[in-house]
Amino acid sequence: GAVVSQHPSRVICKSGTSVKIECRSLDFQATTMFWYRQFPKQSLMLMATSNEGSKATYEQGVEKDKFLINHASLTLSTLTVTSAHPEDSSFYICSARDLSGTLSYNEQFFGPGTRLTVL
């Protein structure tokens, strides 16, 4: 099956710093990538949708200036948490879809997640 990787898997940072998380599709071209955050014992909440070569679409309540998303290529999307604060501590998961038709049109493939802890 299709593989999506994320890096780093864990990151601890000081309040006020910025953190970049990478999401890569390893064996397919991800025309669309999604970023979710998941708090402990809660569901996945969609933050934004990114399409290669265009601006990301953010869900209501998600600050686009705080959570910068770049989808510069068909295999890489990045999420940068700017000026991180303790309340940004969460599990961030990306997922990718291949709309070109080589894989199942419907399925989303998830990355392993990044656990961010802001001190």
Added chain:
Amino acid sequence: GENVEQHPSTLSVQEGDSAVIKCTYSDSASNYFPWYKQELGKRPQLIIDIRSNVGEKKDQRIAVTLNKTAKHFSLHITETQPEDSAVYFCAARGLTGANNLFFGTGTRLTVIP
């Protein structure tokens, strides 16, 4: 947008018994309904999915049923095993926007040996 509700939030069953998790959705235009299993600290894993043109789908011990009229779908796990213990999420994909998945709130399944 789409709103997905999931019940129950926790479910404990004896090994060998069946487990049923139910979800409802709000957007009648949704046409894809996957179920994911997530173990602690790991990524969601797709276990089964169903499209709106099918009423039921089965894969070994796992089955999903869909009632489009009532806008609800269910996951059925038979002959449960301890390794089935995890959090299960249903999801629905609408036709608006970027076709992203909307997730239910999750069900923590515990299979008691």
